[in-house]
Structures are given as C-alpha cells and as structure tokens.
Amino acid sequence: MTDLQKNVQATIDELVETGVERGVQVAVYREGELVVDAVAGLADPATGRPMTSDTPVYVTSTGKGMIATVVHLLAEQGVLAYDTPIAEYWPEFAAHGKERATVRHALTYRAGVPGVPVETTPADIANWDKMCAAVADEKPWWEPGTRIGYHPQSWMYLMGEIVRRTSGKTVSQILREQVALPLGVADELFLAVPHSELPRLAVIEDPEGPPMELTPEMTAQIPFFRVVDGYTAAPMAALPDAAFSNRPDVLTSDAGATATARGLARMYDALLNGLIPPARLAEVTSPQASGTDEVVGMPATWGLGYSVGLTQVLDRPTYFGMGGSGGTAAFADKATGLSVGITKNRIGAGDPFGTVDRIGQVIL
Numbered sequence: 001m002t003d004l005q006k007n008v009q010a011t012i013d014e015l016v017e018t019g020v021e022r023g024v025q026v027a028v029y030r031e032g033e034l035v036v037d038a039v040a041g042l043a044d045p046a047t048g049r050p051m052t053s054d055t056p057v058y059v060t061s062t063g064k065g066m067i068a069t070v071v072h073l074l075a076e077q078g079v080l081a082y083d084t085p086i087a088e089y090w091p092e093f094a095a096h097g098k099e100r101a102t103v104r105h106a107l108t109y110r111a112g113v114p115g116v117p118v119e120t121t122p123a124d125i126a127n128w129d130k131m132c133a134a135v136a137d138e139k140p141w142w143e144p145g146t147r148i149g150y151h152p153q154s155w156m157y158l159m160g161e162i163v164r165r166t167s168g169k170t171v172s173q174i175l176r177e178q179v180a181l182p183l184g185v186a187d188e189l190f191l192a193v194p195h196s197e198l199p200r201l202a203v204i205e206d207p208e209g210p211p212m213e214l215t216p217e218m219t220a221q222i223p224f225f226r227v228v229d230g231y232t233a234a235p236m237a238a239l240p241d242a243a244f245s246n247r248p249d250v251l252t253s254d255a256g257a258t259a260t261a262r263g264l265a266r267m268y269d270a271l272l273n274g275l276i277p278p279a280r281l282a283e284v285t286s287p288q289a290s291g292t293d294e295v296v297g298m299p300a301t302w303g304l305g306y307s308v309g310l311t312q313v314l315d316r317p318t319y320f321g322m323g324g325s326g327g328t329a330a331f332a333d334k335a336t337g338l339s340v341g342i343t344k345n346r347i348g349a350g351d352p353f354g355t356v357d358r359i360g361q362v363i364l
Helices: 002-017 060-076 091-097 103-107 128-136 154-167 171-180 195-200 216-220 261-272 278-284 354-363
Strands: 023-030 033-044 289-292 299-302 319-323 329-333 338-344
Touching: 002 023, 002 033, 002 354, 023 261, 023 354, 033 261, 060 103, 060 154, 060 171, 060 261, 060 278, 060 319, 060 329, 091 128, 103 154, 128 154, 154 171, 171 261, 261 329, 261 338, 338 354
Parallel strands: none
Antiparallel strands: 023 033, 023 338, 289 299, 319 329, 329 338
16 A cells, blocks of 8 residues: 555646646545545645645535435434435425425436526525525426436535435534544535635636637537526536635535545545445445436436446446546445545546546556
C-alpha cells in the first residue's frame, strides 16, 4: 500500500502540474485503515490556500450516496420501508397519479419526477420547502416504476423529504448523528454546511477556456434539457457551474453536498464493514433496475440509491457509489474491499470523469 500511496500522489501531482486540475484529494480505505491519503494543488488560487486532506469540497451528486446511506440506516431501524408508497409518508406527493410510487422507485430513479420547474434559480434550489412542494406537484414523466430516468436535482428533495417526514429530522441531522460523528468525520461530511465552516471550503472553478454556448437548437436535441409540463431536469439558471457551487445559500442548504475525499471513503468503508448488516448491503448494492435512461439517454444500472458500476471505464459490477457533475466520485469495490473518495475543485470539461477514471485505474 506504500507503493499505492506513491503512485496516486504522483498521478495527482502531474494532473495539477500540467494544469488539468487545480486541487485534488484522493483517499482510500480498506477495513477501517486509511491506506491512501493524497492531496495536491490549491483550494483557493486567489489566496494561495493549499488543498489539504481536511478541506471540504462541494461534490454535487456524489452526495447522493450520503443520502442513500441515511435512508438505509433508517430502513434498518424500521423508520421507513423501501416498498411503502411515498405518499404514505408524504401525502402531497400523491398528486397527479403518483400515489403508487414507492421509496424503492425513488431510490432506483424510477419515480418519474426527474425535473424541477424550468424557471428554477439558485436561490430556489436553497429553498427546501419551495422545491419539495414543486416536486410533490410534478406530473410524472412516466408511470412510476416503469422506466429509469436520472433525477439530477429533484432526487435530493425527494429522498431528503422522505427522511424528514419519517424521522422528524432533516437529512443533514441524520447524516451527522448516525454517520459522520460515529465515523469520526463530522467536520468532513456535510449536506448542509454550517455557516461557520464555509471559510474552510475549496473554491470551485469553471473549466478553463470559453464556456460552451448551448443554443435552443442544441438543447432541443439533448434529452437532459427537454421540458415536460413546465419542468426540466436541467434548469438553465441553476446549472451547477462555479458561481452556483460557491453560493453560501446553496452550500448551507440540505440540497447541497460537501465533503472531503477522506470522509467519503470512510463512509463507504463503513458500509462494507458493518454500518448496515451484510444482507442489506447485498440488496442495496446489487442491480435493482437497469435499462436506457430516459433523461441521460445512456444505459444505467442502479442499486438502491447507488450506481452499480461508476463510469464507462470503472464499470465492474462489484463497484457501487456515486459520481458528481463536477467530476468527483466516491465508491467501494466489494471484490477488493477498497473504498475510494476522489474530489477536486475544477469542474471537468469534455470528459468530466477523466480524472476519476485515471485515478481509479491506478487504485483498482
């Protein structure tokens, strides 16, 4: 494992030195032991503040794995059940024929509500009650349970509100009390970041070069941007660019997700080693739904809240985890027992998971 630390460090040093990345963190756990803890580059280029192992980074949808973990802990405690209709916990969600949609459908991206209102702004994203009301009132894009479609932004509210309605606590509270504190990463694993912690965060950067212009003609050809009954999976005013990702209101809301690579890897290591019982782990990390994704337009395989296989390169059936739009990821390999966190503060362009793939191949 000493060689693995050296190889990972050399890889991320090169990524930073060549200008591909600004700041990178990589952590690997195995059976409770931190076997790789590598960091390179800057957290804030304006001040020269270095990236360190305990610098939290906004990780977009990589945080969905944190929420899934909370849901499975509550399921184990009998607080909620996968096959219960969501409307039994959240009556308003039954609107427009969604009364049969279950928690399992939501966890496998088959609930049929992948969109948020097309006019959604970053300030709206930070308004939990407003966004939950919008998701509850969404007309299903398909009959729940019949198709798969990634829920880029709506999923955080969908699952987070199920947690709140069943437990009486926010998803951030449960994450802190039942995951982050017991695992010793309370300062490294957040959904809503406390205001006092904001100065510690890495500053997110957009990709180098001019931004890509998306014309109406282009967006009309991309399933991700289509509009259905006034809802879209990708509201143009609230896409997670650097300006969005550095907003205090977004970062301090339950719709955010901020973590260190070390905190993420620690959580996945705990999943492999008893955070939930082996039988439940086997269920939630095995394929539960697969097919062509109606929103992304690509093949997808989902466990319960975790992707089975991660990227087109890191695609073994023993991998489970989540990646985020900026090019971060966290996952575990059931075959080797390794758990990995990869964070960075420059949003990936072109191939957003190029850095994750390169580092993952070094590790695995």
